[in-house]
Amino acid sequence: MVVDRGQSPAQQRAIEQIETYGSHNYHPLPVVIASGSGAWLTDIDGNRYLDFLSAYSAVNFGHSNPELVKVATDQLTQLAITSRAVYSNTYGPFIEALAKLCGKQMVLPMNTGVEAVESALKLARKWGYEVKGVPEGLANIIVMEGNFHGRTISVISFSNDEVATTSYGPFTPGFVPVPYGDLDAVEAAIDANTVAILVEPVQGEAGVIVPPAGFLTGVRELATKHRVLMIADEIQSGLGRAGSTFYCEQVGVVPDLYLLGKALGGGIVPVSAVVGDAEVLSTLRPGQHGSTFGGNPLAAAVGLAVVKLLETGEMQARSRELGAYLHSQLASLIGHGVTAVRGVGLWAGVDIDPALGTGREICERLLDKGIIAKDTHGQTVRLAPPLVISREELDLALAALAEVLAEAGQATLNP
Numbered sequence: 001m002v003v004d005r006g007q008s009p010a011q012q013r014a015i016e017q018i019e020t021y022g023s024h025n026y027h028p029l030p031v032v033i034a035s036g037s038g039a040w041l042t043d044i045d046g047n048r049y050l051d052f053l054s055a056y057s058a059v060n061f062g063h064s065n066p067e068l069v070k071v072a073t074d075q076l077t078q079l080a081i082t083s084r085a086v087y088s089n090t091y092g093p094f095i096e097a098l099a100k101l102c103g104k105q106m107v108l109p110m111n112t113g114v115e116a117v118e119s120a121l122k123l124a125r126k127w128g129y130e131v132k133g134v135p136e137g138l139a140n141i142i143v144m145e146g147n148f149h150g151r152t153i154s155v156i157s158f159s160n161d162e163v164a165t166t167s168y169g170p171f172t173p174g175f176v177p178v179p180y181g182d183l184d185a186v187e188a189a190i191d192a193n194t195v196a197i198l199v200e201p202v203q204g205e206a207g208v209i210v211p212p213a214g215f216l217t218g219v220r221e222l223a224t225k226h227r228v229l230m231i232a233d234e235i236q237s238g239l240g241r242a243g244s245t246f247y248c249e250q251v252g253v254v255p256d257l258y259l260l261g262k263a264l265g266g267g268i269v270p271v272s273a274v275v276g277d278a279e280v281l282s283t284l285r286p287g288q289h290g291s292t293f294g295g296n297p298l299a300a301a302v303g304l305a306v307v308k309l310l311e312t313g314e315m316q317a318r319s320r321e322l323g324a325y326l327h328s329q330l331a332s333l334i335g336h337g338v339t340a341v342r343g344v345g346l347w348a349g350v351d352i353d354p355a356l357g358t359g360r361e362i363c364e365r366l367l368d369k370g371i372i373a374k375d376t377h378g379q380t381v382r383l384a385p386p387l388v389i390s391r392e393e394l395d396l397a398l399a400a401l402a403e404v405l406a407e408a409g410q411a412t413l414n415p
Contacts, residue, residue, distance in 0.1 A: 008045045027360075029367050029374075036063030039389040041372060050397050052366075052373040052385045056204070057236045057347075059267035061309060062388035068266040068305050075301040083292060094300035097307040098275060101245065102258050106281035108274040109295035109303075113235040113261030114150025116272040119289065120198070120231050120257050121154060123274060125174075126283045128195030132227060135193070142189050142197045142228075144180040148205030149198070149233055181211050183218040190222065196229040196256075197222070201247040204236040207380040208342050208349030220253045229256040229280065235272070239263040240387050243320035243345030245310055250344075256280060266306045271299045315387045319345040322394060326383070329398045337405030339379075348383040349376075350401075356408040365408065369400040 007015075007030065014032040034044045039062060041049045054060060061068060075090065082088050095107040108123070110116050124141055128134040143158040150156075156164045157171035165171075176194075178185040180203060197219055203209040223230040232255035237247040239260065244250050246258065257280060261272035270293075274281070293299070309315060323345035330341045330348055340351040352362050359375030366373050366381075373381050385394070 010044050014044065029363060029372065031367060031372075038062045038064075039386045039393055047370070049367070049370050049372045050385070050389075050393055052371055052383045052397055054384045054386050055267060056262060057239075057241050057384055058262040058265065060240050060263035060387050061266055061306070061315065062386040063267060065266060065388070067309065068268055068302060071305040072266075072268050072298065072302050075298050078297075080298045081293065081296040084290065084295060088295075088297040088300065090297045090300035090304065091295050094304040094307070095295070097304055097311075098260075098273060101307050101310060102275040103254065104258070104275045105278045106276060108281055108284070108289075109299070110261075110272045110274070110291050111270040111293050111299070112150070113259070113272050114152050114155055115291065115294070116235065116259045116261050116274050117149040117155055117198075117233060118152055120196075120259055120274050122289060123257070123276075123280055123283065124196035124198075124229050124231065126288075127229065127280045128193075130283050131279060132195060134195060138193045139195045140174050140176050140191070140193050141195060142176045142178060142186060144199055144203070145177050146180050146203055146206040146209065147198075147200060148203070149200070149235075180206075180209065181215050183215055183222070186219060187222055190226050190228060194226065194228050196231050198231045198233065200233045200237065201251075201253075202237040202242060202344060202347070204347075204382075205376055207351070207377055208344075208347055208382060210342055210344055216248065216251045216253045220255070223256070231255060231257045231259065233259045235259055235261040237347075239306070239310060240315040240319050241345055241347050241384065243323050244316050247344065264303055264306055265299065266302050268302050269299050271303045271306075273303075319387050322346055322387075322389065322391060325391060326394055326398075329394075330383075333402065333405065336402075337409055343383075346385055346387055346389070350381045350383060352379050352381060352405075354379060355412055356405060362404060362408065365404040366400060369404065371397050371400045 011032050032044045033041045035042045039051055041051050098107050108119055110119055125139045128139040129136055145160050154172040158175035158177055159165055176189045178189050220230055232248050234246050257274055257276040265271035337353050337356050338350055339353050342349045352359055359379050359381045362381055363373050363375050373383055375381055
């Protein structure tokens with residue numbers, strides 16, 4: 001499956017238009033997508049591509065998933081938004097189902113993932129002052145180095161990625177960074193004013209970094225011991241991506257707050273949520289936090305349909321089973337243009353040998369073979385296909401990756 005990358009006039013015009021009028025806050029691959037179905041995307045010239053990015057896990061259940069599209073279409077003909085000034089008929093069923101899926105008592109719905117993170121930071125501080133008794137203005141939250149929780153000012157205030165932070169200061173205080181996976185460092189950072197520990201169970205943007213054994217269980221134990229909230233950002237790792245509803249399940253951990261997003265909207269609408277127990281979420285009272293679109297009827301209808309998909313366990317099982325196959329095949333590439341492979345479920349970070357090129361260059365070569373993937377941090381290629389992908393489709397992408405690596409290796413021998 002090879003795509004003719006001689007761009008058509010239509011593709012050239014579309015890219016020129018975007019590059020001229022759009023802010024250059026992304027560096028897209030040179031393709032203009034017009035439609036999608038299942039694990040496939042089609043560009044404006046009719047070329048088809050296997051999607052191995054899934055909109056950073058927002059499309060876990062496939063493009064144009066028929067069940068989700070029907071729910072969204074039906075709801076659009078009834079009611080899309082009311083604001084939270086009144087109750088809507090889809091809101092209650094959605095938050096009840098999501099709370100039960102998470103084993104929690106209350107849900108705070110928002111729109112984007114970073115809104116869920118910001119809301120959790122506010123909730124943690126509020127809980128710290130009003131419930132734990134931390135003196136006003138002194139609360140601190142422990143965060144992990146290498147994190148990615150979004151791009152608002154407060155969230156990048158505790159990022160150590162210079163690309164994300166340069167020229168954006170001054171930053172929000174109150175965050176204490178520690179090395180990801182270092183339990184001793186977490187314990188040393190806790191003091192009387194610590195209100196929360198915020199952690200990605202698997203660090204996605206950093207390159208699909210799976211924590212060392214015992215780290216998350218240790219964080220849970222420390223949080224309980226010191227009366228600190230454990231906040232798990234499962235926006236990328238959750239909702240089936242890692243082979244379970246939440247990655248925390250795999251290590252027997254229940255956080256105080258789950259942060260969800262991306263796939264919660266079914267790849268159709270932005271839906272995010274903070275899910276936790278009443279001790280934390282009931283600290284919010286009318287007027288203290290809100291969102292015009294958070295929990296709107298359309299979002300709630302789609303979110304409920306997503307929860308119903310997950311309740312069957314089918315998507316989680318597909319991720320586990322196909323993910324095991326994916327990782328077994330990727331492991332065979334180590335030493336053949338790949339220096340390391342990490343991940344869990346249908347989610348992998350593949351480190352490319354620098355002698356063959358950058359992660360970006362490998363992704364561009366993959367595009368020529370009809371595979372869409374994205375690089376991160378220079379040498380890593382992230383792979384995250386929709387969970388509806390078949391084994392045969394996985395084999396197509398794996399064969400393309402092996403070909404790209406072989407061709408890049410040959411190019412280095414014969415420059």
